[in-house]
Amino acid sequence: MDVALFVTCLTDTLAPRAGLAVVRVLRRFGCTLHFPPDQTCCGQPAYNNGFHEEAAVMGRRLIDVFEDYERVVTPSGSCAAMVVHHLPELLAADPAYAEKSRSLAARTWEFGQFLDEVLKVDMSSINVDSSRPITYHYSCHLRGIVSAERASQMVSSLGGIDYRPLEQLNQCCGFGGAFGAIYPDISNAMTSDKLDAIQRTGAEIAVVNETGCTMTIEGAARRRGGGVKFMHLAEVLAEALGLMDEQA
């Protein structure tokens, strides 16, 4: 099965190990991976902040870059939501790209969604280290792509897992793109509560499948101390399958 990876600007730049884990896990499940090198950004930051012309420019680029691939997988739920829901709306009146945007939307998946709905991976057959309790944070923009119930179930059903449910797992971490920079005080109040909840679970590993969320919560955790490790689901799976022993 051919899969093109849309790694996203944040994961590419700030969390490349997660991207690597995605590649190795998908390969393990029989996919042939492609990485169109000219990819940059889906346009979400421009779209969310009202710069819709600029967002359309980035959106069209993305559509062009991934035009020839049957399947596109991305490790970010928010970028998936941008491609699946917002790009078609944004480009609906563009005669050259309206249909293409809908086509890309129909063949783009978020990583966990892809494992679940297309590869139909049985999470319980992947064994994780039971001695390290794990919790899961549901990222806001996965709404509309995968439900909180399903997403947390995918983590909680991992083989041998000591799963610690996160209170109010669907509460926003405070990132919100520019929001965190424009209203850092409100953002921090939200991040602080999220971190409190994570620490209360007693988990050693927090699965967070969104680089924006990770950098926000982990950045705050570094100020506070406490040793929770933040990982993308792909990294958890890759480690469990012994795929991360070698460096790239």
Add this chain to the structure above:
Amino acid sequence: MNGNNTTQLPLIDDALVRRVDPNDDLIAVFREQARKVGLKVTVTSPHAAAEHVAKLVRTIHAEANAGKPKVIIEPRLFLREQLEAALTNDAELLNPRDGDDTIFSADVGVTSVHAAVAETGSLVCRSGENLWRGLSLMPSVHIAVVKAAQILPDLLDLFTNLPAANLPANLTLISGPSKTADIEGILITGVHGPGQVHVVVTRA
């Protein structure tokens, strides 16, 4: 995007909106839903109804302070004469026609209803000739007498069957004792309206 649009007025799909069916045990449903919202319901036969209301009044009086409870019985209530007889010695019966101060001073108001709704455990009271709004509102205890046949299954039944051309000036659904949680979210009953609402359902 401007001005008026000609989209169709959506149909109300009975199967989608209805939660209580006419074939359900309406008395049982009403009883359960009314209990949930804090109404105290008893079901009796029509013969026993007056005595039952009288007993309620005596019990309420016993739980409160000294002196006979001041009771106003809605003039049009079908039980009125029997009830007055049953309460002769146990209550001071007031006449609502004596004016506002009288109604304000009453401890108990006994009324009929226009209808009841099983789905929400609601009483439906209306204004009209010899039908005081105040009787179910000012006294701290309200006793409503409901005939089983008056119980409608669902809110849909109430709202789709009101006579558009002949609506009373006021129709009120009463779904519990007066309450508030404004202070620190703590539930308190009997704020301005009755703090106790009793329903006597007469089953033919």
Add this chain to the structure above:
Amino acid sequence: MSRTTWFEENVAKALADDEVRAAIDNAAIKKIEARAAAVAEIDNFEKLRDLARDIKQHAVDNIDRYLQQFIDNVKSHGGQVHLAKTAADANRIIASIARDNDLKLAVKVKSMTTEETRLNEQLAADGVRAIETDLGEFIVQLDHDRPSHIVTPIIHKNRKVVAAAMAREIGVEYTEDPETLTMHARRYLRDVFRRCDLGVSGVNFAVAETGTICICTNEGNGRLSTTRPKVHVALMGIEKVIPRMADLAVFLKILARSSTGQPITVYTSLINGPKRPADPDGPEKLHVVILDGGRRRIQQSEYRDILRCIRCGACLNACPVYRRIGGHAYGNVYPGPIGKLLAPLLNDKTYYGGLPQASSLCGLCLEVCPVRINIPDALIRLRKDQVRDKSVPRLRQFAFQWMFRVLSSPWLYRLGQKLGRLGTAPWADGEWCRKLPGPARRLTKFRDAPRPAPKPFRQLWKSEQNRESKRPARSKITSEHRE
């Protein structure tokens, strides 16, 4: 030197008040949990929401037709109707009704629309004493305060504050017991209900088909205020109109559940004109004042969908921002997510320019809105308007435009990654920065900022491809882990 706006000051003040913040947060969480339990009782709740959305959208789309039908029917019951273009007009009309009928003591049912127009101030100026009768609003009035939530006005106050206000203003003995405090209010207001001559209420739903005003309350003051006084004035925004009586069944099934988790409010009053000649009690006159107040402009714009709002307050309870900054910070009678839309759209967009960005677009509001208003989408539309109107702060505009330029070009993007890595080196603590300089300081105010990785993914990909091509044919687990 940065310029802080009134909104930023309010936010800072709100975040610093831990006690109030906790009170608001706890109240909001309780209501969201209550809502969840209440909606779980309805099998078809999601479809019911769709229907409610469609009915209200249709009503808003055809607002003139339904308003006219409503007006005609109110008049046929003997009610009088007044149209008010602005808030000041509405206040003037109501004040003149009081004057014409020689009314001196008004009892008020909780109404956000009357808060919006600041009716009480106008009445006071005209010598009409207006007393709030909803317990929460009564306390707000005693304490010379403003409500902080559209449904539960005093979630920012604890019992001590309430006790102090009541002892001070109505001379009762100081007590912190909520039950006793409530009984004090009941006694005080009962006396007012005896003597009042004007009752002012809002309207939850205005039924066009019959000219019915529907008012949903819990305490009984709504009924007393629309029964006792000889004149009842109902103030409503144009968007309160719904087509049919049957629609009430739909909305009543979802309003209270979304709002407080109750299946229905204690009292649902349906008012059809003033009392009939044979009615022994009830107001002699009914005046309905229909307010535009900027709603018509919204109805004619791309924001028409926000007029579907039925003022349940669920979005406030769900919002992580509201829960932390409370209702007063928004500087508007309508706070929370819906307030972030109504404030700029009903008032000065520039004054409220800071509101649309005060959201992480988390979408919890949309999750709970009974009429499915897409608030995050509307916030993005407002931001788009700000870009179009060139009202984005200059530094932010500059930063964004550069960011998008870089993100739109593969080579600039790759260069940006390298420069980002190098540029953060002076402030680095391993792979993170403790403190960034200048305007970027905000990013590290409360948390460390990540540095671009030494090797971005695209570089790792190249080595990964080399590794892959050198590897002998590997066993691929195709079926072992499949369901």
